[in-house]
Amino acid sequence: MNVYELVISDKEEVSLDDIVLSTPNKVHVQSLIKEHRHGEALKKYGLTVNNKIMLMGSSGCGKTTTAKAIAHALKKPILVVNLATIVSARIGETSQNIKAIFDKAARDRAVLFLDEFDQIGKARGEDDKDVGEMRRLVNTIIQLIDYYPENSLLIAATNHDEIIDSALMRRFQVRMGFEMPSEAVLDGFYNTLLARFPEKFCDFKRKYEVSFAEAKDFALTKVKEAIIQELEMEEIAISN
Helix, strand or coil: CCHHHHCEECCCCCCHHHCCCCHHHHHHHHHHHHHHHCHHHHHCCCCCCCCEEEEEECCCCCHHHHHHHHHHHCCCCEEEEEHHHCCCCCHHHHHHHHHHHHHHHHHHCCEEEEECHHHCCECCCCCHHHHHHHHHHHHHHHHHHHCCCCCCEEEEEECCHHHECHHHHCCCCEEEEECCCCHHHHHHHHHHHHCCCCHHHCCCCCCCCCCHHHHHHHHHHHHHHHHHHHHHHHHHHHHC
């Protein structure tokens, strides 16, 4: 499989103002961006920048958009890889695919975003059928991470951090947890999302206890329904 078939060069630009972060995560992101902007100055003191980040938590809570926002802030291209799509029954082929992706990201000085990281990072010994092969795969990933260049950024995301090999987790200098948003946080998200629409299209009962992604889909669907309803009423009035 060609490496270009495995990678999505995502063109969507997401700014830091477009995402909702908890206070600890906001501090992590701001610190990370400052480090990379002042990387050369830090190097003079023998200090390296943090460039391996693990994002953990439920689906739809902002991990992917956070990775895109970091890439946008650093003015770097982002390569998005869903690891569930490249894991091969032939473990050796999977290792080759992953190495090719890391090589491309290093050449491009890009942000490499590995989604569903638990697909390749399971603790060695988790799968009784393929213990030897999985060990070799995890060892390959550890080596790739260890030699990943500082001028690139590796961001991994998982919904199941508890099953990731501990040696792999230690490679990530920054770990950020993403939780389901509270009602107050969701209200702020809804307000920002709906601010560009006339108020008459935003008069619906909001949904809570959902992720940001689900809240966005729900709200925009309701707005579209309201717009279409108004258009249909205008058409009826004209026809009469």
